[in-house]
Structures are given as structure tokens and as C-alpha cells.
Amino acid sequence: MPYLICYDISNNSLRTKMGKKIIDAGLDRINKSVYLGTISESSLNVLENNLMTWLKQKGNPQDSLIVIPMAIHQIQAMRIYGFNALDKAELTGEKSTLMIQLSEEE
Secondary structure (H helix, E strand, O other): EEEEEEOOOHHHHHHHHHHHHHHHHOEEEEOOOOEEEOHHHHHHHHHHHHHHHHHHHHHHOOOEEEEEEEHHHHHHHHOOOOOOOOHHHHHHHHOOOOOOOOOOOO
């Protein structure tokens, strides 16, 4: 299922650490502190637990983390202004790749 994850973190090192962890989990950065991607429920639970632990240990009381489940039609309906490398077709499953194996001639 696609999820939108965003945060407002004042600590630079914590913000960097969280961003790398979210990207490592397979989500794409679509804005400075906003990520979108498809992730399994079990992987999301692990990711959220890590992020919340770090936030509690090193974050400030004003910091926040928001995780929003997204429906495919919401991603399709997104309007993007300015530059953004988001591939909506990939996130919604509309993009397919045909792979052909070529045999070597003897």
C-alpha cells in the first residue's frame, strides 16, 4: 500500500538519519521532508518503530512525524507544480516493464 510520510524535525542529524531510513525502506523523497512510496504493512511497522524511537530519544517536543495511507486514486489525482521527479505511474502500478531475454547466437 502507498504511504505518505512527512516530518518536521529541528535536529539536523536526526532529520538526516530519518530521511535515509525512509529512503532505505523504499520510499521516494518527493519534497524536502516528504516521502511517498509503496511499502508492506510489516516493513512499515518496523520503519515506524525505528522513527518513533529516534524521535523520542533525540527529538524536540515540537517535532512531528506523520504517516498517511494513500489510495491509488489520490496519487493519480495529485497535481504537481514545478519540478518533481515523482513517477505516479510507478507508484500506482500503471507502469509496466517488458523484459525480453535475447539468446546468444553460436
